[in-house]
Amino acid sequence: MLAAALLALAPLPGRATAAPAQDPTPSATASPGAGAGPDATSAASAIGPVNYAVVVDESGSLQPADLAREKDAALRIALGDVSPASTVTVLGFASADNASEHVVDEVCPPTALDAASRDRLGDCVGQLRGRRQDEGWDTDFPNALSQAVNLLSTGTDPQTPRVLFLLTDGQLDVSHSTLYGDEAHRAQAGQDALVRELAAAKGARVQVWPLGFGSDVNQGELDLMAASGYQNGCVDLPDARPRATTVPDSAAVGGALQTAFAAAHCLRSTPGDSGHPPVDLQVRISPLATVGSIVVDKGDPQVTATYTDPAGHQITGTGEAFGSRFELAGRNQPVESLRITDPVPGLWRVHLDAPPDHRGQLASVSVLWHGELRGSITLDPPSPRAGRPTVVTLRLQTREGFGITDPQDLQLLGVTAQLTGDGFAPVPVRLADDGLAPDAAARDAAFTGTVTVTAAATGRLTVSGTLTATGLTAGNLSEGTLVAPPVVLVTAALTAAGGSAHTSDHLTGALSVHNGDSVPHTLRVQVRDIADGLLTPSPAQLVLAPGESRTLSAGFTVAGRAAFGRQLDGGRARLGGKIVVLDSTDHDRVLAEPQLALTVTPRPGFLARYRWYLLAGAVLLLALTVAIVAQRRLAARRRDAAGLPLVLLDDTGAELTTQRAKSGEHGWFEFDVQDAHTATPRIVRRTGGSYRVQRHPDGGARLAGPGIATTRLQVGFPVQLATNLHLALGSEQRRPTAPGPGPTADYNDLL
Known part of the structure; x- marks a missing residue:
């Protein structure tokens, strides 16, 4: 049954050629298992560092509970940052009514977020305090911004993003501060100073992300701060540009700041459950995630957290296990985090417990993560003619080349594309995943559109795609081809049947080829856009004599179980990518490139493979036994x-x-x-x-x-x-x- 399970290769309209084709209980310091995917270090290094400051309001209007939530919010983003190369600074501010007072408390100087420093952050963040009236308890935004911008820009790499988060429950108020001149002109002087400091922030390439809570914030003032700082985010997308956020009270500050931090750092933020300990909380880590931090806002340092991955493995601390790398921080702080490189996707469980007199705080769990994708682009026809339309399909996949199937992940995706080439200006390509022609199916991570190749096109064409989603990056979003000649002399068609296979299966199809040229042509068959070795074609190369036409068997061997690693832990994996037939003799012209959609499941064991035969044999044996017993009983009665x-x-x-x-x-x-x-x-x-x-x-x-x-x-x-x-x-x-x-x-x- 070799051909009973392969590629769901839907024919594309208008194409001249047919379209085919763990260790159960290791410790958390064990070495990663086989098949863990791309190297963990490369996954982590793909997330660039951020140099950021958290500026926290300490003014007299704050209640103790408000200040506690501000501290927790600062810890949430500092401990949740997925890049160990990032640097955080934490400042508290209010006002200075005279020259002997100071506006800003530098509670955490610039601190690199390595493992040791992350564990100490709770101590310095704990120094945030509510000001007494005789210390100055108004709200001096300009001086707070000035000191934060100075710390972010002095002696730091200008290529590292600089981000300032401002938390406040009020609005600009320097009415008691002699630093702004006489009382009658202080309000205007404060406004003028705020504009100057925001301009300085812009000049220093510092983004400003204000977060206001309570009923006394001025939304217009916060919007001004967000719009007046540096505007270029981690990517050129609207979601990554600075914006002001307001929430009704301090209880929502932690989640709002984490969302803003994710946008500024090009991360995704996924909320999980909340509850009072003892309780089990769950949070989902997407299959797209390559690095992430589970952040547990415990509210009380006495609360303990135990982490269990979707496969049931308990993570006991910092180390490597189950194909992932872990770093635990903040265990004795009100907020703690588990940073994971190459996390196991699915629902993670966090069990919280606490002594009876420390169970009053509402705890919550969330995850900050970044994902890496890859793309697979096909054109129909693969070598379009000048002046003719071609259908472009860009399929997004996980970085290992597996399909994206979960609706929660699909809704994150969006792409744009353009066609470039010799002899014409770039042409935008509108791509959609809406199920409307030419798109084959809605929400399947395959974005399709039609573009007409300009009549002036000569030589090489390139389709380039751009992922339009923060928190996700994608490689291989470019495909090159050649403008087709007036007469196509060499053609190929690849067909195959089925859409599923077991590991180690050998699958067959048919490859039809024709050479109308007067010279031999060498053709190559390749599987692209999936991890090397998961699907191997045979033959990989053939030579066509002049005028030769033939149809031959095309074989594809699925890799063994070990090559898929934990991708098959859920029982199945969907391979994406494409099969490409190239004409090496004609500058690697693509003759056919059908998309590949193959669902792979582990090869069942002996009992599973032959269970129906065994069951039929058992039934037959039982029937024979019953007949023999009955015959013997009958014979005994007859005697x-x-x-x-x-x-x-x-x-x-x-x-x-x-x-x-x-x-x-x-x-x-x-x-x-x-x-x-x-x-x-x-x-x-x-x-x-x-x-x-x-x-x-x-x-x-x-x-x-x-x-x-x-x-x-x-x-x-x-x-x-x-x-x-x-x-x-x-x-x-x-x-x-x-x-x-x-x-x-x-x-x-x-x-």
Whole structure:
């Protein structure tokens, strides 16, 4: 059944050629298992560092609970950052009413987010405090911005993004600060200073992300701060540009700041469950994630967290296990995090527990993550003609080349594309995944559109795609091809059947090729846009003689279970990518490139593969056993002597007595003749008696005794006993039985 499971290769319209084709309990410091995917270090290094400051309002309007939530929010993003090369600074601010006071408390100087520093962050963040009135408790935004921008831009790499998060429950107020001149002009002086500091932030390439909470914030003022700082985000997408956020109270500050941090750092933020300990909370990590941090806002340092991955493995600390790398930080702080490189996708469980008197705080779990994708671009026809339309399909896949199937992940995706080439200006290509022609199906991660190649096109064409989603990056979003010649001399068509296979399967299809040229052409068959070795074509190369046309078997071998690693832990994996037939003789011109959609499942074991045969055999054996037992029981009933009328006769044939036989061992009735030499002899049943009688399958009975070889006893044919008496078989009303085994040979042959 080699061809019963391969590529769902939907033909593309208008194409000249047909379109085909773990270790259960290791410790958390164990080495990663085989098949963990791309190297963990490369996954982490793909996330660039960020140099950021968290500026926290300490003004007099803050309540102690508000300040506690601000501290937790600062810890959430510092511990949740997925890049160990990032640097965080934490400042508290209020105002200075005179020259002896200071506006800003530098509670955490610029701190690199390596493992050791992350564990110490709680200590310095804990120094944030509520100001007393005699310390200055108004809201001096300009001085807070000035010091934060200075720390972010002095002695730091200008290529590293600089981001400032401002948390406040109020608005600009310097009415008591002599730093802004006389009382009558302080409000305007404060506004002018804010504009200057925002311009300085823009000049220093510092983004400003304000977060306001409570009823006294000024949304317009926060919007001004966001719009006046540096605007270029981690990517050129609207979601990554600075914006102001307001929430009703401090309880929502942590989640809002984490969302803003994710946007500024090109991460995704996924909320999970919340509850009071003891409780199990869940949060989902996407299959697209290559690095992420599970952030647990415990609210109380006495709360303990235990992490379990979707496969049931418990993560006990920093180290490597199950194909992932872990770093735990903040265990004795109100917020802790588990940073994971190459995380196992699915629902993670975080069990929270606490002493009875430390269970009052509502705890929550979330995850900050970044994902890497790859793309697979096909054109139909693969070498379009100038002035003709071509259908472009860009399929997004995981970085290992597996399909994206979860609706939660699909809704994150979006792409744009353009066609470039010699002889014309770039042409935008509108791509959609809406199921409307030419798109084959909605929400399947395959974005399709049509573009007309300009008549001026010559030589090489390139389709380039761009992923329009923050928190995700994609490689291989470019495909080159050649403008088709006026007459196509060499063609190829690849067909295959099915859409599923087991690991180690060998799948077959048909490759039809034609060479209308006067010289030989060398063709190559390749599988592209999936991890190397997962699907191997055969033949990989063939040579066509001039004028030759033929159809040959095309084989594809699926890799063994080990090559897929944990991709098959969920029971199946969907391979994406494409099969490409190239003409090496003609500058690697693409002759066919059908997309590949193959669902791979682990090869079942012996019992699973042959269970129906084994079940059928078991049923047959059971039926045969039942038939044999029934046959034996029937035969035993047919031999049983019970009910046989035994008649004793004298020498003259006169009847002396009659006795009905009883059932005995193996159907034999054993007896003696008592008072044989009297006028009243009797047949007496006796185990081990001198005589015994048993039914004969063909009627009558068998008789054995002293001086008598086993002989046939029939009605009307008495047999002489040793006592000079005769034994005859009387007539009986025979009980119904099943038919016998058929005609019987001579009696002596049956003995």
